[in-house]
Amino acid sequence: MSSSNNVLISGKHITKVFGYGNHKTTAVNDVSFDLHEGEIVSIVGESGSGKTTLAKMIMGLLKETSGTIEYKGKPRQLRNHAARKKYWKDIQAIFQDPFSSFNLFYKVEKLLMDCIKLQGLKLPREEQVQKMKDACSFVNLKYEELFNKYPFELSGGQMQRLMIARIFMLHPKVLIADEPTSMVDACSRSTILDMLMKLRQENNMTIIFITHDVGLSYYVSDTIYIMEKGKIVESGIAEEVILNPQHKYTKQLIEDVPKIHSEWNLA
Amino acid sequence: MSENILEVKGLKTYYKTRLRENVYAVDGVDFALEEGKTLGIAGESGCGKSTLALSLMGFYFPPLHYNSGSISINGTDIMKLTKEQLRTQVSGREIAYIPQAAMNALNPTMKIIRFIEDIMKEHRPELTKQQVWQMASERFETLNLSPKVLNSYPNELSGGMKQRTVIAISTILNPKVLIADEPTSALDVTSQKAVIKLLKNLLEKKFIKSLVFITHELPLLYHVTDEIVVMYAGEFVERGTAEQMIFDPVHPYTKKLMGSILVPEEGMKGQKLAAIPGAPPNLKKVPAGCRFADRCSFARDECREGKVEIKVVDGRLYRCLFDTETLKEWYENEQQQ
Numbered sequence: 001m002s003s004s005n006n007v008l009i010s011g012k013h014i015t016k017v018f019g020y021g022n023h024k025t026t027a028v029n030d031v032s033f034d035l036h037e038g039e040i041v042s043i044v045g046e047s048g049s050g051k052t053t054l055a056k057m058i059m060g061l062l063k064e065t066s067g068t069i070e071y072k073g074k075p076r077q078l079r080n081h082a083a084r085k086k087y088w089k090d091i092q093a094i095f096q097d098p099f100s101s102f103n104l105f106y107k108v109e110k111l112l113m114d115c116i117k118l119q120g121l122k123l124p125r126e127e128q129v130q131k132m133k134d135a136c137s138f139v140n141l142k143y144e145e146l147f148n149k150y151p152f153e154l155s156g157g158q159m160q161r162l163m164i165a166r167i168f169m170l171h172p173k174v175l176i177a178d179e180p181t182s183m184v185d186a187c188s189r190s191t192i193l194d195m196l197m198k199l200r201q202e203n204n205m206t207i208i209f210i211t212h213d214v215g216l217s218y219y220v221s222d223t224i225y226i227m228e229k230g231k232i233v234e235s236g237i238a239e240e241v242i243l244n245p246q247h248k249y250t251k252q253l254i255e256d257v258p259k260i261h262s263e264w265n266l267a
Numbered sequence: 268m269s270e271n272i273l274e275v276k277g278l279k280t281y282y283k284t285r286l287r288e289n290v291y292a293v294d295g296v297d298f299a300l301e302e303g304k305t306l307g308i309a310g311e312s313g314c315g316k317s318t319l320a321l322s323l324m325g326f327y328f329p330p331l332h333y334n335s336g337s338i339s340i341n342g343t344d345i346m347k348l349t350k351e352q353l354r355t356q357v358s359g360r361e362i363a364y365i366p367q368a369a370m371n372a373l374n375p376t377m378k379i380i381r382f383i384e385d386i387m388k389e390h391r392p393e394l395t396k397q398q399v400w401q402m403a404s405e406r407f408e409t410l411n412l413s414p415k416v417l418n419s420y421p422n423e424l425s426g427g428m429k430q431r432t433v434i435a436i437s438t439i440l441n442p443k444v445l446i447a448d449e450p451t452s453a454l455d456v457t458s459q460k461a462v463i464k465l466l467k468n469l470l471e472k473k474f475i476k477s478l479v480f481i482t483h484e485l486p487l488l489y490h491v492t493d494e495i496v497v498m499y500a501g502e503f504v505e506r507g508t509a510e511q512m513i514f515d516p517v518h519p520y521t522k523k524l525m526g527s528i529l530v531p532e533e534g535m536k537g538q539k540l541a542a543i544p545g546a547p548p549n550l551k552k553v554p555a556g557c558r559f560a561d562r563c564s565f566a567r568d569e570c571r572e573g574k575v576e577i578k579v580v581d582g583r584l585y586r587c588l589f590d591t592e593t594l595k596e597w598y599e600n601e602q603q604q
Contacts, residue, residue, distance in 0.1 A: 046455040047426065140544075155546075156312070182453075185312045185483040186527045190540035212455040215486075215529035219536060242531045256456040258486040259530045260513055266464055266490075 007073070008173060008206055009035045009058065014067035016053055027053040029230035030067075035174070038204040042217035042238070044253070045227035051210045054227070055176050058208070059093055060084060089118065092172040096179035098159035102151035108162065109147040112136075115169040135165040139195055157188035164195050171203045178210040193220060214257045218242040226250045270341075272477050273300040273323075273362075273444050278336035280322040283329065290550045292318035294501035296336075300444070305470070305478040307492035307509070309485060309524065313547050315501040316481045317367060320448045323479070324364050325353050340443060359390065363442035363475075367449045370429035373421035380417040382436050390440055403439070410435055410468055427458025431465050438474055445475045449482050463491060485528050489513050497521045500547050500558040503577065506584040517585045517594060519563045557588065565589075565597050 016028040027050040035041055043051045056062040058069065060078045068075050071090075077083045095101045102111065112132045116123065123131070129143075136143040139161040151159060160180065167175055177196070181189040197220070200207055211217050217224055217238070224241045226234040226249065234247040245251045258264045275298050282290045292315040300306050310316050318331070325345045327333045337344045340361045345353060358364075366372070373382070383403045387394050394402070404414035416424065416432055424432060430450060438445060447466065451459040469475045480492055488495050488509060495512040497505045497520065505518040516522045526541025545562045548554055554561065556571040563570070570588060577586045587594065 046457050157546075186485065186529075187311050187524065187543050189529070190527045190542040193540065194542055213529070214456065214531045215535070218531040219529050219540070239536065243533055253456065254531055256460045257531055258484075258490050259532055260486050260489055260528065261530075261532055264490045266460070266467060 006037045007034045008037050008071070010070045011058070012068050012070070014054070014057060014064050014069065016050075016057060016062065017065045026230055028057070028064075031227075031230075031232050032067075033225065033232070033235075035206055035208065037173075037206060038200070039223060040200065040207045040209070040221045042209040042211060042221040042224045043227055044211060044214060044217050044224060046212055046253070048229075049227045050230040051227050052178060055093070055178050055208065055210045058174075059091055059176055060087055085118075089170070090173040091176065092167055092170055092174070093176040093178060094160070094163045094167065094180045096182055098156050098163060098183065099152075101163060102159065104150065104152055106151075107147065108149050108151065108154075111151070111162075112147075112166065112169065115166050119170065131169060135169045136162075138168050138198075139165045140191075141165065157184050157191070160184060160188070160192055161195070164192065164199070168199060172205065174206045174208065175199075176208045176210065179212070180209070181216065182211070182213065189216075196220075214242065214254055226253065270302055271299040272302045272341060273479075274337075274339040275299070275323070276337045276339075278319075278322060278338065279334035280318065280327070281332055281334055282318075283332055284551075288551050289332075291334075291553070292501055292550060293322050294550075294553070296501075296503060298496065298503070298506070300477050300479065302476050303470070304494065305480060305492040307488035307495040308479065308481045308498055309483060309488055309495055310498035311483065311524075311543075311547055314498045315550075316498055317448050319498070320364060320446045320479070320481055321366075323446055324362060325357060326350075355389070359386065359437070359440045359442060361442055362444045362446065363437045363440075364446045365434060365437055365448060365450055368453065369433045369437075369450070370421075370426060370453075373429060373433065375421050378418060378420055379432055379436070383417070383439060386436070386439060406439060406474075407435060409472060410465060412465075425458070427454050427461055430454060430458070430462055434462070434465055434469075438469055441474050443476045444479065445469070445477070446479045447481065450480075451484070451487065452482065459487070463487070466491070485513065485525065486530055497524060500553070501550055502558065502586065503584070504559065504586045507582075511583060517580075517583065517591050518559075518587050519565055519594070520559045521585075522598060557586075564601070565594075 011033045014028055014031045018025045018027055045051045057064050116128055133143045141161055181192055209217060221238050224238050225232050228249045234241055234250045245254055275296055278293055278296045280293045282292055308316050323338060337346055345357050384399055387399045403417055407414045412431060412435060421429060451462050492509050495509050496503050499520050505521045513525060516525050523541045523543045543562055548558055556573060557575045560566040560570040575586050575588055577584050580591055
């Protein structure tokens, strides 16, 4: 479980509605949650259940239609650019598609340099390079080979690890990982998960996994929220939710996953 | 023993890069597939799985080129046919291929029925539009897909539905072999299950006779396939029944691959996941000896010399210098540490 019980982010009755009039779609419907410091949380659901919309609202990329999100006990302020920048120092994200999360016109060096600039640090050149080297070696990449390359010259796994190197440099309080491993193969998946776990141990970071991979969420998280059609239908400690599901939808979801020690019911 | 429906011998295909280098992505692959059987191909990204699938079709578009080897379907070598013969007689009728992200291949301005009409114009020109409609809706109904789909545009369908539609369209001529390249990798678990059900259904109703299933999701392969082949750096490294491969792998690479399985089962939490250091070798310059040696924790000096041939022990094929007993002992020692 979480190492401390300080609530870092809490959402109260959050609702998001897209569209107007007859074309209204409620993507997230009256969702409340408490995320603690150092906790790993998974939000699990099938496509279209509103999990990414929820993540975007936590990140401050979308505005909630009603309800409030509190950060460190106070309603968060995102009115102007300076306030948003301050918020994003603490909250960072890794997205599903590594190929579209980088600016194609920037070399890897500039990308990592921006992380140093975002922190507002003024360092001599040698220290900057040292910092970038440290970040790259943390994720088993070689800075010397990479710094002069463009993102599209890297493989998917390398890009995703570079994304984690960025997180390592910024050490945010909260990391939102939106399907971080759905586009990489099983081996890179375990490497990436290992790195995220290591990162958490170092900075006591809160990680929010958004995923449809039930196996992954069970493996990594302390707490699991199951979402169906914009609502959280079940939540609790990972072991309890996965091994002893109560809600019909959760049962269905777990049954749909192919397992290796039990039959897969295809009927 | 029933007849081999697909037989591949010494298939070698390569990519020619702009710098005139040849990258052998499929380097000497041999296998045979019996009628009614399903073969799974597993491996990391960049191991040549998708290139193998593409090569099996017999069509080679640059930068992919053919070097040597034969592909026989029901005894006829398709490599000896002309391109025109391949297009009219083989593709779609004998062998069908579902590429990765196939659901994005549907032209958004065409209704689903138009795709089927297109196929029929080429292969069964005697049918009228009504007959095609009749036939397509019957087929969709037997596969538990709503015939309403035929009259809709691709953007009206969900991802899982699009994928199932693509599979139904590509098997409409009852091909003998279906090659499915990662048909479920972009889908969530519920749609994934629906796709698998459809594939099983096709096999049961004998619309297709055999299936080659490519994925890196090992738990899925365990439930779908009879046999699993693990591919590494353009070669097969191990072949066995699904049961053997998942619970009793021989080759160190397979062992590591099986260790990275994540399933929501008791005891999974807290277990350490196996991660393989490094990346597959660059196939522009293939290392001598065992191709996995650089990443293998048991590699000895002799692993880096000569060429490691495939061995057959108790009906299982694997490509490693050491015998099964030695390997097992090493695995046990590693676990104790």
